[in-house]
Amino acid sequence: MLRLVNRRILLNILSDRQPISRAEIAKISGLNKATISTITSELLKDFCIVEDGSGRTTPIGGKPPTPLRLNAKRFGLFGVDIRADESILALGDFNNRIVARMSFETGSNASSFLNKIGKEIRKLRGKHHSFIEFAGIGVSLPGLVDNHTGKFLLSVVLPWRDVPVVQLLEKATGLPVTIDNSARCSALAEIWHGKAQYAHVRNLLYVSVSTGLACGVVIDGGLYRGGNNTAGQFGHIPINVNGPDCRCGQRGCWDLYASDKATLKRYSEMRGTGGKRISTMRKLVELVDSGDTAATDAIRETARYLGIGITGLINGLDPEVVVIGGEITKAWGVIEPIIVEETKRNLLAPRSHGIAIRPSAFEVRPSLKGALTLVQNSLLSVPHMG
Numbered sequence: 390m391l392r393l394v395n396r397r398i399l400l401n402i403l404s405d406r407q408p409i410s411r412a413e414i415a416k417i418s419g420l421n422k423a424t425i426s427t428i429t430s431e432l433l434k435d436f437c438i439v440e441d442g443s444g445r446t447t448p449i450g451g452k453p454p455t456p457l458r459l460n461a462k463r464f465g466l467f468g469v470d471i472r473a474d475e476s477i478l479a480l481g482d483f484n485n486r487i488v489a490r491m492s493f494e495t496g497s498n499a500s501s502f503l504n505k506i507g508k509e510i511r512k513l514r515g516k517h518h519s520f521i522e523f524a525g526i527g528v529s530l531p532g533l534v535d536n537h538t539g540k541f542l543l544s545v546v547l548p549w550r551d552v553p554v555v556q557l558l559e560k561a562t563g564l565p566v567t568i569d570n571s572a573r574c575s576a577l578a579e580i581w582h583g584k585a586q587y588a589h590v591r592n593l594l595y596v597s598v599s600t601g602l603a604c605g606v607v608i609d610g611g612l613y614r615g616g617n618n619t620a621g622q623f624g625h626i627p628i629n630v631n632g633p634d635c636r637c638g639q640r641g642c643w644d645l646y647a648s649d650k651a652t653l654k655r656y657s658e659m660r661g662t663g664g665k666r667i668s669t670m671r672k673l674v675e676l677v678d679s680g681d682t683a684a685t686d687a688i689r690e691t692a693r694y695l696g697i698g699i700t701g702l703i704n705g706l707d708p709e710v711v712v713i714g715g716e717i718t719k720a721w722g723v724i725e726p727i728i729v730e731e732t733k734r735n736l737l738a739p740r741s742h743g744i745a746i747r748p749s750a751f752e753v754r755p756s757l758k759g760a761l762t763l764v765q766n767s768l769l770s771v772p773h774m775g
């Protein structure tokens with residue numbers, strides 16, 4: 390895992406600062422020169438990075454201290470972000486740039502929909518022949534996923550059940566396919582491509598606030614999936630045993646107090662007969678921005694519940710960074726002080742390094758970035774690429 394973390398740090402520095410010399414990488418990363426030299430030789434051998442200027446061989450008589458840059462065309466990576474309403478297919482290069490992107494209305498028939506995606510991927514492969522190789526396809530799914538069987542099990546937002554996503558897409562494209570649920574994909578995107586200060590972070594909690602509430606946990610640099618691949622469903626921890634019934638069979642789950650659905654319900658109760666009738670978080674945040682009292686109170690109350698749940702998770706998991714994703718983070722100025730206040734009051738142990746609570750680094754579709762990162766992550770987890 391250390392190897393993967395170091396490769397990730399090095400590739401991120403290259404992506405941000407290229408062209409850059411080994412010495413400068415050492416200065417920024419804090420990694421020692423021997424480690425950097427080992428990783429860069431491996432990456433050069435695999436043509437993942439190139440020495441700036443030549444891009445091929447170095448002059449006879451040894452290697453001058455030439456700067457390095459990523460070989461963007463080394464790998465093409467496909468990311469598929471499946472959501473209940475609209476799904477996105479993207480082709481990214483090895484330098485994290487999206488070179489093609491298209492959206493589709495998500496079909497209720499999973500296999501015909503995935504075959505359609507497979508067909509588009511074949512077309513994109515034919516069109517973008519400048520890539521040396523296509524590394525694979527990462528798929529983010531809105532529900533429970535079994536990584537061992539490659540199946541999408543079930544979801545409350547999509548009528549797909551027991552869908553062999555990996556098998557269907559591999560058959561349609563001939564490329565290796567990796568799947569995961571959207572909260573875990575988003576967590577992976579944050580640790581890989583979040584703000585620069587995350588470069589050395591090894592433990593991160595991602596809280597996805599959307600119709601429901603789900604989490605992704607990165608432990609020691611890798612995604613934590615659990616024994617049955619269901620890890621991260623913290624939305625269904627009861628925070629009030631006398632609370633309302635939850636669809637999971639328990640009562641008073643965190644999800645019922647802090648999800649978008651809960652916030653919208655709270656707003657509609659608070660606004661009474663007056664106020665605007667709205668059905669999306671985006672509209673609710675607009676009302677907060679315009680100074681609407683009921684909307685602001687509803688969101689503040691959600692922030693308190695987010696703080697209560699997050700405090701419990703910090704006590705249990707001890708992450709260095711907590712990242713919150715979802716429309717609600719557009720009202721960050723309103724929710725942040727309440728969440729921070731709640732965690733400060735109730736943390737069990739003082740944190741010597743503090744705890745950073747931040748909105749997602751990605752304004753749009755962190756799970757799409759996560760789908761692409763799934764491919765990158767599996768590519769770099771193996772000792773020798775290519």
Ligand SMILES: [Zn+2]
Nearest residue numbers: 625635637642
């Ligand atoms: Zn529940």
